[in-house]
Amino acid sequence: MAFEFKAVRRVEFSETDMAGIVHYANFFRYMETAEHGFFRELGYSVVMDQFDPPLGWPRVQAQCEYRQPLRFEDEVEIHLLVREKKSKSLSYLFKFNKLAGPSREREEVARGSLTVVCVTKQPDGKMAATHIPKSFADQIEVAPSALLA
Secondary structure: OOOEEEEEEEEEEHHHHHOOOOOOOHHHHHHHHHHHHHHOOOOOOOOOOOOOOOOOOOEEEEEEEEEEOOOOOOEEEEEEEEEOOOEEEEEEEEEEEEEEEEOOOEEEEEEEEEEOOOEEEEOOEEEEEEOOOOOHOOOEOOOOHHHOO
């Protein structure tokens, strides 16, 4: 069963602000990149149109704590960990690590979290929370507490 996913990417110039550091909002995009990769690794997409009705995963909580800046050309590892799994929602912890030097030492630069809810879209356009499909939920477990520290 899966409880983590890692994505590595290089900071693009367009992601930086006038001070030359990654604009804070991009950390939320990085979290989404890792979440999408996690779903793909399990054989799904965050747009679950193989179910009837199709399912989606809107965010109900998002936060990020910044510790050190990231700059243009830095490599960052986004480490997604499943923090909590409920019948209708998932919560993730994200650790952002700058990879530096020939040994690719990790320096934690930020931590974030997301809580997403599995929903169906009703005929009137409203969303309604629904149980996470068993075929998907059975592949996911909560990360060991030592990794969540």
